[in-house]
Structure formats: structure tokens, C-alpha cells
Amino acid sequence: xxxxxxxxxxxxxxxxxxxxxxxxxxxxxxxxxxxxxxxxxxxxxxxxxxxxxxxxxxxxxxxxxxxxxxxxxxxxxxxxxxxxxxxxxxxxxxxxxxxxxxxxxxxxxxxxxxxxxxxxxxxxxxxxxxxxxxxxxxxxxxxxxxxxxxxxxxxxxxxxxxxxxxxxxxxxxxxxxxxxxxxxxxxxxxxxxxxxxxxxxxxxxxxxxxxxxxxxxxxxxxxxxxxxxxxxxxxxxxxxxxxxxxxxxxxxxxxxxxxxxxxxxxxxxxxxxxxxxxxxxxx
Amino acid sequence: xxxxxxxxxxxxxxxxxxxxxxxxxxxxxxxxxxxxxxxxxxxxxxxxxxxxxxxxxxxxxxxxxxxxxxxxxxxxxxxxxxxxxxxxxxxxxxxxxxxxxxxxxxxxxxxxxxxxxxxxxxxxxxxxxxxxxxxxxxxxxxxxxxxxxxxxxxxxxxxxxxxxxxxxxxxxxxxxxxxxxxxxxxxxxxxxxxxxxxxxxxxxxxxxxxxxxxxxxxxxxxxxxxxxxxxxxxxxxxxxxxxxxxxxxxxxxxxxxxxxxxxxxxxxxxxxxxxxxxxxxxxxxxxxxxxxxxxxxxxxxxxxxxxxxxxxxxxxxxxxxxxxxxxxxxxxxxxxxxxxxxxxxxxxxxxxxxxxxxxxxxxxxxxxxxxx
Numbered sequence: 133x134x135x136x137x138x139x140x141x142x143x144x145x146x147x148x149x150x151x152x153x154x155x156x157x158x159x160x161x162x163x164x165x166x167x168x169x170x171x172x173x174x175x176x177x178x179x180x181x182x183x184x185x186x187x188x189x190x191x192x193x194x195x196x197x198x199x200x201x202x203x204x205x206x207x208x209x210x211x212x213x214x215x216x217x218x219x220x221x222x223x224x225x226x227x228x229x230x231x232x233x234x235x236x237x238x239x240x241x242x243x244x245x246x247x248x249x250x251x252x253x254x255x256x257x258x259x260x261x262x263x264x265x266x267x268x269x270x271x272x273x274x275x276x277x278x279x280x281x282x283x284x285x286x287x288x289x290x291x292x293x294x295x296x297x298x299x300x301x302x303x304x305x306x307x308x309x310x311x312x313x314x315x316x317x318x319x320x321x322x323x324x325x326x327x328x329x330x331x332x333x334x335x336x337x338x339x340x341x342x343x344x345x346x347x348x349x350x351x352x353x354x355x356x357x358x359x360x361x362x363x364x365x366x367x368x369x370x371x372x373x374x375x376x377x378x379x380x381x382x383x384x385x386x387x388x389x390x391x392x393x394x395x396x397x398x399x400x401x402x403x404x405x406x407x408x409x410x411x412x413x414x415x
Numbered sequence: 416x417x418x419x420x421x422x423x424x425x426x427x428x429x430x431x432x433x434x435x436x437x438x439x440x441x442x443x444x445x446x447x448x449x450x451x452x453x454x455x456x457x458x459x460x461x462x463x464x465x466x467x468x469x470x471x472x473x474x475x476x477x478x479x480x481x482x483x484x485x486x487x488x489x490x491x492x493x494x495x496x497x498x499x500x501x502x503x504x505x506x507x508x509x510x511x512x513x514x515x516x517x518x519x520x521x522x523x524x525x526x527x528x529x530x531x532x533x534x535x536x537x538x539x540x541x542x543x544x545x546x547x548x549x550x551x552x553x554x555x556x557x558x559x560x561x562x563x564x565x566x567x568x569x570x571x572x573x574x575x576x577x578x579x580x581x582x583x584x585x586x587x588x589x590x591x592x593x594x595x596x597x598x599x600x601x602x603x604x605x606x607x608x609x610x611x612x613x614x615x616x617x618x619x620x621x622x623x624x625x626x627x628x629x630x631x632x633x634x635x636x637x638x639x640x641x642x643x644x645x646x647x648x649x650x651x652x653x654x655x656x657x658x659x660x661x662x663x664x665x666x667x668x669x670x671x672x673x674x675x676x677x678x679x680x681x682x683x684x685x686x687x688x689x690x691x692x693x694x695x696x697x698x699x700x701x702x703x704x705x706x707x708x709x710x711x712x713x714x715x716x717x718x719x720x721x722x723x724x725x726x727x728x729x730x731x732x733x734x735x736x737x738x739x740x741x742x743x744x745x746x747x748x749x750x751x752x753x754x755x756x757x758x759x760x761x762x763x764x765x766x767x768x769x770x771x772x773x774x775x776x777x778x779x780x781x782x783x784x785x786x787x
Contacts, residue, residue, distance in 0.1 A: 148555065149506055152515045173514070191510055192699030192706040215724045230515045232508070375728065376721055378695045381552040384710070385692030386720060388742060390662075391749035396551065412665050414734030 148379070150189045150232025151175060153208065155225050162291045165258060166223045167201065167211045170233065177206020178236055182243055182265035183344075183372060183400045186210070186235030187380050190221040197377045197395070198222075199262035200236060208233065211261040211293060237380040239400040241266050242370060246342035250278040252334065252364075254355045256285050256327055256347020260293045262372055262399075263346050267301060274306050281308040281334035285327030285351070289313050289320045308334050327351060328358045338363035345403075346372040353410050356403040366404035373398045373406070390415055418611040418621075418629035425625050426484070426608055427458045429567070429595075432623050433528045438565050441497065442530030443490070448476055450490035452497075455530060462487060469576040469649070469760065471769025482606070485531060485599045488575035491765050493688035494529055494536055498564075499543060501712045503556045505695065508706040519555065528565040532593065534586030535578075535759040537568055539688035541592055545751045546691050565616060568593035572601075572640050576649035577760030579773060583652065585757045587644040589613075595620060598637040609633045650760060652773040653780065657754075658745040664779040665737065673775055674733035676768045681714035683762035683770075684739065689755050692720070715739050740772060 157169040171177065178186060180200045188210065189195040196218040202209035214223040225231065243266050251270055255263050263282075270280045282301065286292050292311065302309040310330040312323035323330065327347070341364050345352045352371040359369050375394040378384035387394035390409045392401070409415050421429065433440055440455045445462045455461070467487045468475045479486050504520040532540075547557035568589040571578075580586030589596045594617035598609045609629055612618040684690040694713035699706040713720060716735045721728035729735045747755030756772070763771045 149517050149519060151517070154513075189508075189708075191508060191515060192697055192703070194695065194697050195708070228513060230513050232515060232517055374723060376723055378693065378710070382550055383547065383552070383554055383691065384694065384713070385715065386694070386713075388715075388738070388746065391746040393750070414729045414731060415665070415738075 148234070148381070150187070150195075150234040151177075152230050153177075153233045155227055155229045155231065157227060158225060161211060161293050164215075164223070165211060165213045165291075165293065167209060167293075168222070168225065169207065169209055170203070170231070171207045173230065175206075178203075178208055178233065179206065180208075180236035181240035182269060183240035183262055184236035184238050185262070185380075185399065186233050186237065187377075188212075188218075188222060189232035189234075190218055190225075191230075191232075193221045194218040195232075195378075196222075197237075197380060199372070199399070201261040201264045202268065211258065211264075213258050235380065237395055239398055241344050241400055242342060243269050243344075247276050248278070248340070250336040250341040251280040252331075252336050252341055252343040252359065253280070253282045254284075254327060254343065254345045254347070255282070256351035257287065257291065258293065259346035259348070259351070259372070260284055263344060264294060264297075266344055267307070271301065271304065271306060278337065278340065279308070279335040280306070281310065281336065283310045283312075283327050283330040283334060285312045285314070285330075285347075287314045289317050289322075310334060326354070328354055331355075331358055331362070336364075341368060343369040344400075345369060349410065352403075356407070366407055367402050369403040370400055371403050371406070372400050418609055418633065419624055419626035420629050420633055421608045421610060421624060421626040423482075423606040423608075428624050429610070429620070430455070430458055430530075432620050433565065433567075436526075436565075436620070438526045438528035440528050440530055443485075443487075445476065449474060450476070450487055452490075452492050452494065458484065461485070461531075466573065467575065469578075469764045471577065471763050471771050472766055473769070474764050481601055483572070483599060483601055485569045485597070486573060488571060488573065488578060489533055489536065489759055489761065491686045491761060493686070493759075493761070494532065494540060495543065495688050495690075497527070497529075498540065498560045499547065499557055499691060500560070502709055505556075505708045505710055508708065510704055510706070522559045524563065525560075526563040526565070528567060530567045532566050532568045532589075533571055533759075534568070534589045535580045535583075535757040536688060537566070537589055537592040538580075538583075538585035538757040539759070542689045542751065542753060542755065542757070543691060545753070546689075550751065565620075566593045566595070568596040568613075570596060570598040570637065570641055571644045572599055574644045574647040574649060575760055575764075577763040578648050578758065579650040579652050579760060580758040581645050581648045581651070582654060582773075583754060583756055583758035588641040593617070598640055600633070600636045600640065602636070609637050650758075650763070650771070650773045652756075652758065652776055654744075654754065657776060657780075658748050660780050660783050661741045661745040661776075664783045665741070667779050667782040669775065669778040669782055670733045670737045672778070673736050673770055674731065677732050677736050677770055678767060679716045679718075679732045679735060680767060681716045682765045682767065684714040684716060685712060686761040686765045687743075688757065688759060688761070689743075690714075694720075715742070736770075740775060743772070744776065
């Protein structure tokens with residue numbers, strides 16, 4: 133009777149309610165990582181912007197935030213690493229299985245804002261998943277950008293995601309694709325070392341570069357610092373944060389990172405916004 | 416605003432009137448040597464003649480030398496347990512073959528009157544309104560529970576040992592957010608209640624009560640009582656630039672001092688009337704045909720709270736205490752435009768080792784002044 137606060141924007145009343153999606157295809161990327169193609173069992177599905185995520189629910193097991201790796205016309209592609217109970221259950225799904233999905237949530241990569249600029253896309257490990265659709269966007273709208281580069285690092289050659297696509301992207305000669313691993317294996321003739329080692333090799337004009345970086349926090353920090361030392365502004369370097377998350381709409385409190393809720397103020401934020409926090413351990 | 420004055424003998428009419436309007440009455444009552452909030456059926460169930468003594472890690476009920484109905488401050492419970500319940504169902508899932516269906520829980524009408532809501536608690540409810548209704552998304556459970564509440568506020572006539580509502584500018588006087596506000600006046604042979612309305616609904620109830628109109632002298636009584644309470648706060652917290660002080664003090668050594676005694680027991684977050692964090696639980700039926708996804712109160716003091724890929728982001732107690740306090744006093748301002756602390760003192764009283772948010776803030780402040 134004395135409710136004073138008024139909702140800023142009331143989205144769907146059922147925004148906590150997932151919609152059923154069917155697994156149409158599931159493919160092994162690495163020993164612990166699978167890529168799933170999903171389509172809505174009915175209804176329009178989910179339209180998203182690159183960098184956003186959804187909450188994926190497995191019957192009776194639970195729900196986890198998963199970045200959107202791709203998908204069109206309401207369909208989704210998710211790449212999932214089996215690290216906990218829910219992600220293990222997702223990786224054990226087969227074609228025809230139904231999951232619940234709600235979203236999309238969160239901020240997106242500034243891909244349309246980067247019109248006319250050089251792009252540096254830097255990924256570490258499974259961090260390539262939320263960047264995959266930005267690479268595709270850049271390829272599909274190649275004339276809108278200056279230099280475009282993807283630098284990608286994983287621990288070992290066996291942990292590279294989207295290997296066929298990496299080959300295809302590289303073979304089109306429209307963007308530069310550089311890959312490195314921490315530890316080589318038999319048959320690896322590529323680079324060995326940190327992803328930052330690839331930075332001197334690619335072309336970009338620091339004055340007009342937008343960088344999009346996703347990987348472990350330490351990797352993002354090192355790449356951002358390195359780009360900064362090469363005169364790319366920290367406002368132009370975007371990172372994608374990851375935190376524990378239960379609700380994705382700012383109620384559960386788990387994803388707080390300083391004053392930000394990663395679920396709605398992130399996951400994609402300019403590095404300048406989090407630079408001071410990233411220096412302190414356990415924030 | 417014209418008020419009414421009810422004698423002690425006729426105060427029960429307020430309860431009767433609210434009952435008649437279909438409200439379930441909920442208010443303070445004595446249980447397990449503390450004051451809890453529960454369903455009330457008569458005025459006699461209020462903590463008549465009781466007061467509470469509170470200090471860091473200490474809460475005791477004591478007999479007063481009068482028969483006051485509201486002669487105490489706040490216990491461990493807050494109205495949060497009704498508006499944002501410790502457990503609630505998010506959605507139900509049905510499974511037929513491979514197909515899944517998702518549905519919201521059924522919610523029935525539940526008109527309730529909250530009796531004895533203090534100024535700090537009105538402020539806490541306003542803060543949770545902002546969190547659950549006013550930040551872009553609407554929490555359906557909270558929204559449902561928040562509807563149909565009739566609020567009878569009470570101006571505090573005593574200050575508790577851990578109270579600091581004056582510092583947080585939330586009390587002790589109730590200024591907004593109520594339907595009725597009651598001030599209990601006990602003075603040389605008089606025992607009466609000055610009641611004022613804060614809404615049309617309150618005005619209607621007030622008009623049905625058998626009191627006398629309040630006069631200037633009654634208003635003067637109310638003002639004197641509130642002023643006396645304000646002058647006897649158990650604690651103070653300097654809020655000047657507290658946001659900047661805490662952000663700058665992330666690496667202060669005082670967090671280590673607190674961490675040495677903090678048990679990470681989560682008590683402070685459970686008794687806090689504004690803490691809103693929750694986790695989720697999934698329970699499937701034995702035959703695998705249905706499942707329920709629920710949420711329950713969680714705490715940033717638990718190790719699993721920040722777990723990412725199996726290991727916590729905030730593994731040390733120091734980092735978890737710092738998260739809680741920095742969020743409450745600093746981050747909250749960025750997120751919701753107000754402090755997350757209302758100065759009720761519960762986190763101090765119910766901390767088993769008596770950690771004091773006012774003292775920790777002062778220590779961090781002193782540190783930041785030294786460091787510049």
C-alpha cells in the first residue's frame with residue numbers, strides 16, 4: 133500500500149521462467165568441452181547481441197550462465213566446459229534432449245560502435261566462445277572495419293576450440309588469425325607462449341583500435357596492460373567478466389564485482405572501469 | 416495532520432478494526448527469550464512490560480517498571496522474512512517424455528497488517544523495494560508479498576545499545592512509508608497512544624477508532640519522545656564520504672584484524688533487514704516427473720558464494736567481510752542510490768564475537784586519513 137519504488141522497466145512478468153530448447157546437435161571440442169546447437173521447441177527463441185549470455189537449466193540439476201557462441205533466427209549455439217554438476221550434465225546431453233533457457237542477459241561487445249575502427253580480438257581458452265560471433269560479424273561486414281585480428285591462446289593444441297572454423301577464417305585472408313599454445317605437442321608447428329607474444333605481429337592503429345578480450349582474468353589483465361603500453365586507451369579495451377551467478381537479473385547478489393553486478397552491468401565492460409579493482413586480490 | 420489519541424484500554428480497537436478489514440495481524444511477541452515477529456491475535460500477545468538490552472554480541476530481555484507495549488527496539492528478525500522469505504519457489508518444471516514445461520508457483524491473496532514497524536525498518540523495506548521492484552527487473556515473489564500490506568509503524572521511545580539510526584538518517588522518527596504511525600506515551604498516570612495516518616487507508620482506519628483528537632500537547636509529547644530517543648543512540652557511524660573511504664581502504668590492514676575474530680557464521684547477513692542475497696536449490700520428484708526450483712537466503716560470508724569453476728573468488732574471511740561491509744556502505748550507493756545500512760544495529764548485537772560495523776568503519780577511516 134505504501135510501495136514507493138516504481139519499476140524502471142517491467143520486462144516480461146515471467147522473466148525468471150525458462151523456455152524449452154531442444155538440442156539438435158552436440159559436438160566435442162576438447163576432452164572436457166562440448167558445443168551444442170539448440171532450437172526452441174516452440175515460439176520465437178532468443179535474439180541476442182554478441183557477448184551476451186543465457187541461463188541454461190537442466191531438469192532437476194540446476195541452472196548456469198553460459199555465454200552465447202552463436203546462432204541465428206532464435207536458435208542458439210553454446211560451448212560448455214564440464215567443470216561443475218550442471219555443466220557436466222549439459223555436456224552429457226544428446227540430440228533431442230530438452231533444456232530450459234532464459235535470456236539473453238548482460239552487456240554485449242561494442243561491435244557496431246567499432247564501425248570504421250581496427251579490431252583486436254584476443255581470446256584465451258574457452259574465452260573464444262563469446263567472441264566467436266564478433267569474428268563472424270567482422271567477416272560478414274568486413275568493409276566496415278580497418279585491420280581485424282584474432283589472437284588466440286590455449287594451454288595445449290588439444291584445447292583449441294572451433295578448429296575447422298579457425299582454419300576457414302584464416303584461409304579467407306580477410307582477417308589475421310594468430311594462434312599460440314602454452315605447451316606444444318607432437319605435430320604442433322605453431323607458436324608457443326603467451327597470447328601477448330602475438331601482439332607485436334598484428335596490425336592496428338592504437339589511435340583507432342577497439343580491443344575485445346576474453347579469457348582468464350590474469351590473461352585479460354596482461355593483454356589490456358600490453359595494449360595500454362602500446363597506446364591503446366583503456367576505454368577502448370573491453371573485457372568480459374565471469375562470476376558465480378544464480379539469477380542473472382541482479383537479485384541473487386552472487387556476481388557482484390565491486391559495485392557492479394556482472395549479470396547486468398557486465399559481463400562486457402571497458403577495462404578502464406575495472407582496472408583498479410583487478411589490482412586487488414579477492415574483490 | 417490530525418491524529419487521534421487512544422487510551423491503553425481502547426488500544427485493542429486498532430487490532431479489532433484491522434481484523435475486521437480482513438488483515439492477518441503480524442507483530443512483535445516474546446519467544447525463546449527474545450522478541451520475534453509472528454501472527455498476533457490480541458494486544459496481550461505483545462511484549463508487554465519488556466525491554467531489551469543490546470550490545471556487541473549480547474541481547475537480553477529485561478522487565479520494565481511499567482506495562483509499555485512497545486518499550487523495546489528490534490530483535491533478530493525483521494520484516495524481510497515476510498516480504499523476501501527465507502525460502503520461496505521460483506518455478507515448477509514438469510517432464511513428460513523429453514518435453515519440459517515451466518510454470519510459476521500459484522500465489523494467493525494474503526492481506527497482512529504489520530504492527531510495530533520501526534523507522535529503521537521502514538527504511539529497510541524502502542531499500543528492498545528499490546532492490547526487488549525498482550532496479551529494472553521485478554521480483555515476482557517480493558512484489559506479491561509486498562502487495563496488501565498495511566503498515567502500523569511505531570516511533571521508538573527508547574534507543575537500543577547498538578542503535579545508530581540517527582547516523583544513517585533513518586530514524587528514530589517515522590516519516591514516510593506507513594499507513595499509521597503510533598507513539599506510545601507513558602507519563603505520570605497516563606498511558607496512551609498518539610496515532611497519525613500516513614495514507615488514505617490509514618485515515619479510514621483512524622476514523623473508525625474511538626479516540627479523542629490529538630491536540631498540540633500530544634504532538635509536543637511525540638516530539639519530545641523522539642528527540643529523547645535520538646539523543647540516546649548506542650552507536651554512531653560517520654557517513655561522510657564513507658563510500659570513498661571504503662573504496663580507498665580495500666587494502667587496509669584493519670580487514671585482517673576483523674578477519675582474525677570473524678567466524679564467517681553469516682549471522683550478520685541473516686539478521687540484516689536489507690541483505691538480499693540468495694542461492695538456488697533444485698529438487699526433483701522420485702519418479703522424475705516434476706522438479707521444483709527454489710531460492711533460499713544465502714550469505715556472502717559462505718565459501719561457496721563466490722565459487723567459480725569449483726574454487727571461491729573470495730577464499731579468505733577478510734575478503735568476505737570486506738565484500739559485505741563495502742557493499743553495504745559503499746557499493747550499495749552505486750547500485751541503488753542509497754546506503755544499504757539503516758542503523759538498526761542487528762549485525763552488531765547478533766555477531767557472536769561482537770564485530771561492530773561502526774568501529775570497523777572508523778578504523779578504516781582512520782587508516783585512510785593516515786594514508787591520505
